[in-house]
Amino acid sequence: MIERAGVAVVGVGNNVSAFLQGMALYRATGELVGVRRPVLGGMGVGDIDFVAAFAMSPGKVGKDLAEAIFAPPNNFPRIVDDLPPSGVTVRRGLSADDAGADAAEVERVAGEFAGAEVVLYAAPSGRQRTAEAYAEAALRAGAAFVNITSDTVARDPRWLDRFTEAGLPLLGDDLTSQFGTSIVHHALLRLLEERGLTLVSSYQVNLGGTEDFRNLAENDNTKMESKLNALGTAGRVELAPLGYLPHLESHKVAHINIEAQAWGGAPVSLDLKLKVHDPSGGAGVIVDLVRIAAHALRRRRGGCPPETASLLKSPPSL
Amino acid sequence: MIERAGVAVVGVGNNVSAFLQGMALYRATGELVGVRRPVLGGMGVGDIDFVAAFAMSPGKVGKDLAEAIFAPPNNFPRIVDDLPPSGVTVRRGLSADDAGADAAEVERVAGEFAGAEVVLYAAPSGRQRTAEAYAEAALRAGAAFVNITSDTVARDPRWLDRFTEAGLPLLGDDLTSQFGTSIVHHALLRLLEERGLTLVSSYQVNLGGTEDFRNLAENDNTKMESKLNALGTAGRVELAPLGYLPHLESHKVAHINIEAQAWGGAPVSLDLKLKVHDPSGGAGVIVDLVRIAAHALRRRRGGCPPETASLLKSPPSL
Amino acid sequence: MIERAGVAVVGVGNNVSAFLQGMALYRATGELVGVRRPVLGGMGVGDIDFVAAFAMSPGKVGKDLAEAIFAPPNNFPRIVDDLPPSGVTVRRGLSADDAGADAAEVERVAGEFAGAEVVLYAAPSGRQRTAEAYAEAALRAGAAFVNITSDTVARDPRWLDRFTEAGLPLLGDDLTSQFGTSIVHHALLRLLEERGLTLVSSYQVNLGGTEDFRNLAENDNTKMESKLNALGTAGRVELAPLGYLPHLESHKVAHINIEAQAWGGAPVSLDLKLKVHDPSGGAGVIVDLVRIAAHALRRRRGGCPPETASLLKSPPSL
Amino acid sequence: MIERAGVAVVGVGNNVSAFLQGMALYRATGELVGVRRPVLGGMGVGDIDFVAAFAMSPGKVGKDLAEAIFAPPNNFPRIVDDLPPSGVTVRRGLSADDAGADAAEVERVAGEFAGAEVVLYAAPSGRQRTAEAYAEAALRAGAAFVNITSDTVARDPRWLDRFTEAGLPLLGDDLTSQFGTSIVHHALLRLLEERGLTLVSSYQVNLGGTEDFRNLAENDNTKMESKLNALGTAGRVELAPLGYLPHLESHKVAHINIEAQAWGGAPVSLDLKLKVHDPSGGAGVIVDLVRIAAHALRRRRGGCPPETASLLKSPPSL
Structure with missing residues (x-):
């Protein structure tokens, strides 16, 4: 039982x-x-x-x-x-x-x-x-x-x-989160590395509309540092400031960009939008x-x- | 030596x-x-x-x-x-x-x-x-x-x-490919599964401008089937027909969409654009x-x- | 009355x-x-x-x-x-x-x-x-x-x-359509022209899931030509083949890309996704x-x- | 002469x-x-x-x-x-x-x-x-x-x-700017209105890497208000805080989202990324x-x- x-x-x-x-x-x-x-x-x-x-x-x-x-x-x-x-x-x-x-x-x-x-x-x-x-x-x-x-x-x-x-x-x-920006961004950066691409730059924009998100956007820099640490990759990843947008209500939206180089230095660009229900x-x-x-x-x-x-x-x- | x-x-x-x-x-x-x-x-x-x-x-x-x-x-x-x-x-x-x-x-x-x-x-x-x-x-x-x-x-x-x-x-x-649509799409679908999300639907659009790509776009359905098999996930992934766009020259562009459900059936949407130099x-x-x-x-x-x-x-x- | x-x-x-x-x-x-x-x-x-x-x-x-x-x-x-x-x-x-x-x-x-x-x-x-x-x-x-x-x-x-x-x-x-790909693409190309940018290339991908869309995807090239005519701009716009994706049901999705040059030949890139209920x-x-x-x-x-x-x-x- | x-x-x-x-x-x-x-x-x-x-x-x-x-x-x-x-x-x-x-x-x-x-x-x-x-x-x-x-x-x-x-x-x-976020966003919102759609919400994210952009990001709220005024539409448009990302160098990147309703309240979603050379x-x-x-x-x-x-x-x- x-x-x-x-x-x-x-x-x-x-x-x-x-x-x-x-x-x-x-x-x-x-x-x-x-x-x-x-x-x-x-x-x-x-x-x-x-x-x-x-x-x-x-x-x-x-x-x-x-x-x-x-x-x-x-x-x-x-x-x-x-x-x-x-x-x-x-x-x-x-x-x-x-x-x-x-x-x-x-x-x-x-x-x-x-x-x-x-x-x-x-x-x-x-x-x-x-x-x-x-x-x-x-x-x-x-x-x-x-x-x-x-x-x-x-x-x-x-x-x-x-x-x-x-x-x-x-x-x-x-x-x-079950499926959030950090996890997706990290998985893509890891994949890039596995396949031998050289990371040039990457950014992450996080937007949300909950009260929790508002608190983070107004106060918190430890959150940002914690996010950056999670991604690693030595200064090549940048985070835009958190954007509290009330219209999003309990949704969270992230924009991720990755610029890299493949064989022969050929450019690789990846742009991603992720929309989830934060709670x-x-x-x-x-x-x-x-x-x-x-x-x-x-x-x-x-x-x-x-x-x-x-x-x-x-x-x-x- | x-x-x-x-x-x-x-x-x-x-x-x-x-x-x-x-x-x-x-x-x-x-x-x-x-x-x-x-x-x-x-x-x-x-x-x-x-x-x-x-x-x-x-x-x-x-x-x-x-x-x-x-x-x-x-x-x-x-x-x-x-x-x-x-x-x-x-x-x-x-x-x-x-x-x-x-x-x-x-x-x-x-x-x-x-x-x-x-x-x-x-x-x-x-x-x-x-x-x-x-x-x-x-x-x-x-x-x-x-x-x-x-x-x-x-x-x-x-x-x-x-x-x-x-x-x-x-x-x-x-x-x-070192870093192409199949690999990125597959990695995201696998991540989704690891985190327990339920896949609702997904599509992949492939555009390219090389002679090879033109051949594939005009002739090949085995290529498409091979791509689908690689992705698995039982009929929930759809491929748009290959688009031969000469302006892209040796670039290849892919648009990937994934719609899924997280805890409580909450919708998760992911949109990605990938641009690479195919050769x-x-x-x-x-x-x-x-x-x-x-x-x-x-x-x-x-x-x-x-x-x-x-x-x-x-x-x-x- | x-x-x-x-x-x-x-x-x-x-x-x-x-x-x-x-x-x-x-x-x-x-x-x-x-x-x-x-x-x-x-x-x-x-x-x-x-x-x-x-x-x-x-x-x-x-x-x-x-x-x-x-x-x-x-x-x-x-x-x-x-x-x-x-x-x-x-x-x-x-x-x-x-x-x-x-x-x-x-x-x-x-x-x-x-x-x-x-x-x-x-x-x-x-x-x-x-x-x-x-x-x-x-x-x-x-x-x-x-x-x-x-x-x-x-x-x-x-x-x-x-x-x-x-x-x-x-x-x-x-x-x-009240608000569809042709109208949005046309408006953006016209804006580009008004501001003096030089169009380099542009493409449009159309995906849909209705029976009407299936008919178009399987039969119709006049539709594509009609779309291209509507956009004008002399061969710089390319259309990918229509993609019938049943999962989209009555939705229609378009991906539009525009590459242009501003003052001094500086590159301008615009990527757009549009999702509408076709009917x-x-x-x-x-x-x-x-x-x-x-x-x-x-x-x-x-x-x-x-x-x-x-x-x-x-x-x-x- | x-x-x-x-x-x-x-x-x-x-x-x-x-x-x-x-x-x-x-x-x-x-x-x-x-x-x-x-x-x-x-x-x-x-x-x-x-x-x-x-x-x-x-x-x-x-x-x-x-x-x-x-x-x-x-x-x-x-x-x-x-x-x-x-x-x-x-x-x-x-x-x-x-x-x-x-x-x-x-x-x-x-x-x-x-x-x-x-x-x-x-x-x-x-x-x-x-x-x-x-x-x-x-x-x-x-x-x-x-x-x-x-x-x-x-x-x-x-x-x-x-x-x-x-x-x-x-x-x-x-x-x-010759072709920047404000102009594109405004043109799309105006088109929406012309075609009779009802705006639900919209946001704009601006990222840049110049010294000018850093100044704006650190000091300026009048810039943001000026941008909002330019867009009009009564509180339905939200701006994320400016993101100074040095990797972008003299590029400027914007992410724009528009959510609207067409006939019968049917949802319309538009997502756009714009990348320009700011100067x-x-x-x-x-x-x-x-x-x-x-x-x-x-x-x-x-x-x-x-x-x-x-x-x-x-x-x-x-």
């Missing part, structure tokens, strides 16, 4: 909307469209239950999770006509300042994690202390922790050690991370499971 | 022009731009000598090879300012009809192959009997045979057996096939060397 | 589907999205009634028009959820061979055109005699004739004279042609109204 | 390089490639002489103009093999602070404008006081003033009045502005000539 995975989600954004709706769609239709691993760790894509949810926005707290996922600024569309209530009411999360979180609050949240095998940390990036407070709560609750934000948890040796010693899985940091790309990886985490927890394998390598942007260096 | 490979070329088209000029360029500049394998079988890219050349066109026969490569309909551009004479005069080749070639002619050509370790068969595709006559001559001359046309030689068990028994390498059939893509692979052939000959390894797998479109099935 | 236009349609293909459904949509929503002329000749886009319809296919004859438009090979999608019956039953049309149509058949159809101000001839292209037989019937019925096929009617001086003398409008031949582009022009025809009929203006110039591919030369 | 126009240039950047080299190329080859108006105001494209040049950079001052145009950060390539010296030595220009320029300096420069019919102001944008000081010097020297920067001169009624009263032409502000696009318009200015001066027509309308981004509002 299949053991279903119980998940507590922190953050009720577009990714969680795509994750919850996608599972409902598969249950309704039975068609496994766009699924990387139909079965993983013995669990199907529908064998995951939400047991708790946390958010900060008054528009989300107090609502059923299946309703809260449509509150603005979320803009991932409704993909299931009749979405049943989840039975989980969104609770108020905790917040931390530079001094960290209130100990009583951490204790409260740890209590509310009861029954969850996996804590999925999907809050907005850039709140380091808050991420750590939730990791602490997960540790106290004996749950696995999956960090899909770019905040530093799994790649911090102190946290990794604490989870490993406790026999609890810690997966992160920052997920790689769907996240959810398609979340569903695997959650199952890997639950499976590892059951086997008492603490730390970061190596099979997550192709699913994470900044895994612990080993 | 490096043993240089002696090559007899059959056919003096754009591919041979790019091959000869590319080697001259590397000798002149020393810069290995666009080279897949700087050293292969102990030989550098400049360690290849032409020892004989054959063509049918009156505009080519009787000229030095370094001059004949610019005779029309060849249209690969001049990429080396001062191209030295090759010292090899293009001779009249043989032709065969349905009854095969004249035995004396085959004998003559076999004699003229003397001193060649490798016969590079690069005549226009679609003359099966002629291809076989040259293979016969190579066999008699004790040379390796590299067939870069789509005519059937290496994948015909009878020819493969004869070369294998004689301890002579037989490489073919039909080369995969350069051929030459970048020829330089490796010739070195592999010479190396195998010296080691008395008959048949088709397995390391050619990623360089050929229709290798012998093993 | 608005006088509504009564239309008899010959041919029940994708264009008629898009035309009928579009009007139903506007009636249902009141939103004039994608409409070139909200009011034309005193009529709104909803002020058109179908009074008769003719087809040859057993899958269409005998059905209500609002049902017949979904019979294969039609593949324009359903864009109105609850499409009311039209009240018009599709009748069997006439067919003509080289000797022309049966006189009694023409008489029958002329009788069935009773009550129609406009006959919209939208059968498959390439049946010259059949087109003429319907024109004859329209003439006898005293109706305007709109020919949206590439068959020769309005540009044949004999037909134009007969309609003109009878005071009946004759609009044609062949419609220009919608036809219907967006039909709705104007029908209103122009009805308006001209009421004013007893025979022949081809000059205001159709930008809506037709092959209008009568004047 | 043709009267040749004498021009003093202020600023020795990429635009001036393309302008000077282009004229040399036409004189050498006689081929008028990429020229909007072969003859304008009675002058051919080669009938322009440089009589003075001003710059601030130590790498340019003191050199012959034909040499100074290749000093960094200029990166427009050499397009003429043997460029003859211009005979004009680049002099040190003037600079102004918030209090304006030194009066003696303005007087000096006015003296050095002697013999120039036209002063071409092509310094870096963003130095309002400096632009005004040169305009003052031109006024005193009795020369026409052409401002191709986005600084405010011609659209300032006070300057326009002074030039008009003095019978001196004042052309500006800010040139429209060439400027020079192709400068050559016309200079001739219009010289012609107007000779006819004593003060102020901004109306025939410049399609060549300027921010002309005086009339």
Whole structure:
């Protein structure tokens, strides 16, 4: 008999909307469209239950999770006509300042994690202390922790050690989209290299319309550096600044150009446009991370499971 | 000390022009731009000598090879300012009809192959009997045979057996370009699959301006089928008819579209334009096939060397 | 008070589907999205009634028009959820061979055109005699004739004279899509010229998935020549062969490339992809042609109204 | 007999390089490639002489103009093999602070404008006081003033009045490229409107590698607003932030997307990539502005000539 995975989600954004709706769609239709691993760790894509949810926005707290996922600024569309209530009411999360979180609050949240095998940390990036407070709560609750934000948890040796010693899985940091710009650009550059072409120059333009994308476009240069590092190729790849274009809503568009030289220096040009539904790309990886985490927890394998390598942007260096 | 490979070329088209000029360029500049394998079988890219050349066109026969490569309909551009004479005069080749070639002619050509370790068969595709006559001559001359046309030689068990028994390498059939539509399209479809996306539909448009391309566009459906087979994916990929556009000269342009579904059925669209110098893509692979052939000959390894797998479109099935 | 236009349609293909459904949509929503002329000749886009319809296919004859438009090979999608019956039953049309149509058949159809101000001839292209037989019937019925096929009617001086003398409008031949490849390509080439750039080369690739497109791809070279003529620019524009790709269904995709030189010979490259719903582009022009025809009929203006110039591919030369 | 126009240039950047080299190329080859108006105001494209040049950079001052145009950060390539010296030595220009320029300096420069019919102001944008000081010097020297920067001169009624009263032409502000993103985007949006499509959304991405482009990318939001104003269409067009990509050198690349609806709400998608040599696009318009200015001066027509309308981004509002 299949053991279903119980998940507590922190953050009720577009990714969680795509994750919850996608599972409902598969249950309704039975068609496994766009699924990387139909079965993983013995669990199907529908064998995951939400047991708790946390958010900060008054528009989300107090609502059923299946309703809260449509509150603005979320803009991932409704993909299931009749979405049943989840039975989980969104609770108020905790917040931390530079001094960290209130100990009583951490204790409260740890209590509310009861029954969850996996804590999925999907809050907005850039709140380091808050991420750590939730990791602490997960540790106290004996749950696995999956960090899909770019905040530093799994790649911090102190946290990794604490989870490993406790026999609890810690997966992160920052997920790689199921099919996004980085993956496609990287695959093409690698192919170029395999075939012996000399890279002359390459650029990547990223455009998006979600609230997450707006945050990145306004604040973040570490994101850009992380992207460049992922591509390698020594200064020949350039990234245009992120473009927040609200009309794109939850879509993400990338333009990639590659200029290279083949035999005899002959020019090779490649231009590519990629359009994806950003939150769907996240959810398609979340569903695997959650199952890997639950499976590892059951086997008492603490730390970061190596099979997550192709699913994470900044895994612990080993 | 490096043993240089002696090559007899059959056919003096754009591919041979790019091959000869590319080697001259590397000798002149020393810069290995666009080279897949700087050293292969102990030989550098400049360690290849032409020892004989054959063509049918009156505009080519009787000229030095370094001059004949610019005779029309060849249209690969001049990429080396001062191209030295090759010292090899293009001779009249043989032709065969349905009854095969004249035995004396085959004998003559076999004699003229003397001193060649490798016969590079690069005549226009679609003359099966002629291809076989040259293979016969190579066999008699004790040379390796590299067939870069789509005519059937290496994948015909009878020819493969004869070369294998004689301890002579037989490489073919039909080369995969160094970086062309098939390779890029295939890599993207494979990436899609790895990441769990469901392919909805895909198309490929191929445009070109060489004489070879015109032949393919006017005659060839086997080429199209071979392309489709290479891509796999069960009927979801469609090829538009080849478009011969003389303005493109020796360039080749491809438009590729892929429509897929990610998690939750979310649409993913990818559009790509690829522009390459067609003959350069051929030459970048020829330089490796010739070195592999010479190396195998010296080691008395008959048949088709397995390391050619990623360089050929229709290798012998093993 | 608005006088509504009564239309008899010959041919029940994708264009008629898009035309009928579009009007139903506007009636249902009141939103004039994608409409070139909200009011034309005193009529709104909803002020058109179908009074008769003719087809040859057993899958269409005998059905209500609002049902017949979904019979294969039609593949324009359903864009109105609850499409009311039209009240018009599709009748069997006439067919003509080289000797022309049966006189009694023409008489029958002329009788069935009773009550129609406009006959919209939208059968498959390439049946010259059949087109003429319907024109004859329209003439006898005293109706305007709109020919949206590439068959020769309005540009044949004999037909134009007969309609003109009878005071009946004759609009044609062949419609220009509301927004298609020809219009976009032409606009860009004209802009280039205005700004003083020198055109080097240009190509156009057309891909489609309708039955009409299949016919064109398999048979038609006059279509290609007509397209080239429309673009002008003396041999510098090349058209790839039409690509029938069933996966595209009722979509049409075009790839356009333009290479030019600006001041000092500096290169300018432009690449464009256009994706449209083919039948919608036809219907967006039909709705104007029908209103122009009805308006001209009421004013007893025979022949081809000059205001159709930008809506037709092959209008009568004047 | 043709009267040749004498021009003093202020600023020795990429635009001036393309302008000077282009004229040399036409004189050498006689081929008028990429020229909007072969003859304008009675002058051919080669009938322009440089009589003075001003710059601030130590790498340019003191050199012959034909040499100074290749000093960094200029990166427009050499397009003429043997460029003859211009005979004009680049002099040190003037600079102004918030209090304006030194009066003696303005007087000096006015003296050095002697013999120039036209002063071409092509310094870096963003130095309002400096632009005004040169305009003052031109006024005193009795020369026409052409401002191709986005600084405010011609659209300032006070300057326009002074030039008009003095019978001196004042052309500006800010040139429209011969063939750039704004022009192409605008033409497509206008075509869409003519054909009755409803615009849903549109974006424009601009990438470039010149020093000018870097300045814009780092400082300028007025440029973006000016671009948006030019496109109109009420908030449906979005601009991504300018991307300074050094690898592009003097090229400029734009990606344009347009999403619209045709008849029945059917979706229409258009994607376009445009690649141009930025300075060439400027020079192709400068050559016309200079001739219009010289012609107007000779006819004593003060102020901004109306025939410049399609060549300027921010002309005086009339």
